[in-house]
Amino acid sequence: DTEVTQTPKHLVMGMTNKKSLKCEQHMGHRAMYWYKQKAKKPPELMFVYSYEKLSINESVPSRFSPECPNSSLLNLHLHALQPEDSALYLCASSQDRNLNTEAFFGQGTRLTVV
Amino acid sequence: GQSLEQPSEVTAVEGAIVQINCTYQTSGFYGLSWYQQHDGGAPTFLSYNALDGLEETGRFSSFLSRSDSYGYLLLQELQMKDSASYFCAVSIPTGGFKTIFGAGTRLFVKA
Numbered sequence: 001d002t003e004v005t006q007t008p009k010h011l012v013m014g015m016t017n018k019k020s021l022k023c024e025q026h027m028g029h030r031a032m033y034w035y036k037q038k039a040k041k042p043p044e045l046m047f048v049y050s051y052e053k054l055s056i057n058e059s060v061p062s063r064f065s066p067e068c069p070n071s072s073l074l075n076l077h078l079h080a081l082q083p084e085d086s087a088l089y090l091c092a093s094s095q096d097r098n099l100n101t102e103a104f105f106g107q108g109t110r111l112t113v114v
Numbered sequence: 115g116q117s118l119e120q121p122s123e124v125t126a127v128e129g130a131i132v133q134i135n136c137t138y139q140t141s142g143f144y145g146l147s148w149y150q151q152h153d154g155g156a157p158t159f160l161s162y163n164a165l166d167g168l169e170e171t172g173r174f175s176s177f178l179s180r181s182d183s184y185g186y187l188l189l190q191e192l193q194m195k196d197s198a199s200y201f202c203a204v205s206i207p208t209g210g211f212k213t214i215f216g217a218g219t220r221l222f223v224k225a
Contacts, residue, residue, distance in 0.1 A: 102147070103213065107156045
C-alpha cells in the first residue's frame with residue numbers, strides 16, 4: 001500500500017465553522033506533512049511531524065491546528081477561517097524526515113471558505 | 115532566504131526531448147527533488163539528487179551540479195501524458211530537514 005488517503009476530497013465551510021481534515025498512511029512512514037497549494041502555485045509547507053511530534057510550524061496562523069494522534073494519522077483542525085484560506089490542502093508522508101527519501105502525497109482536500 | 119528559479123512554461127512536440135532547468139539559492143543544501151503534478155492531481159515524486167551527476171529513471175533523468183547550484187530534469191520520448199507541471203524542490207537543513215518547492219514549470223506536449 002503506497003497510498004496517502006485524505007478525507008474529505010472537497011469541503012465548503014463558513015467562516016464561523018469548525019472542521020477537520022484527515023490524512024492516513026499505512027506505509028510505516030514516520031514523517032508527515034501538511035502543505036497548502038493555491039491554483040497555479042507550488043505547494044507551501046505548513047507543518048511537519050516527525051515521529052508524531054511537531055517539528056516544523058511555518059508560522060501558520062493559529063486558526064489552523066495540526067494533530068498527529070498516532071504514526072498513521074494526521075489531522076488538520078480548522079476554525080474561523082478566512083476566504084483567502086481557500087486552497088488545496090495536501091498531506092504527504094516520507095519514511096523519515098532526515099532521510100533523503102521521496103514524499104508521497106495524498107490527492108488533497110479542496111477547501112472553499114465562504 | 116531561499117529561492118528557486120525555473121521557467122514558467124515549456125512547449126515541445128511528442129517524441130522530442132525537453133530539459134527543464136532549476137537554479138537555487140539556499141542557506142544549506144541536502145538535495146534537489148523533482149515532482150510532477152497533473153491538473154487536479156497530487157504531486158508525484160520523480161527523482162532526487164544529493165550528489166553531482168546524472169540520475170536516470172526510464173524516460174526521465176535528473177542532473178545536479180552543487181557547485182553551480184543548478185539542476186535539470188530531462189524528459190525523453192515525450193508523450194502527451196507528460197503534459198503537466200514540474201516542480202523542482204530543494205531540501206535544506208532548516209528546522210532539521212525541510213523541502214521547499216520552486217514555482218513550477220508547465221510543460222505542454224503537442225502532437
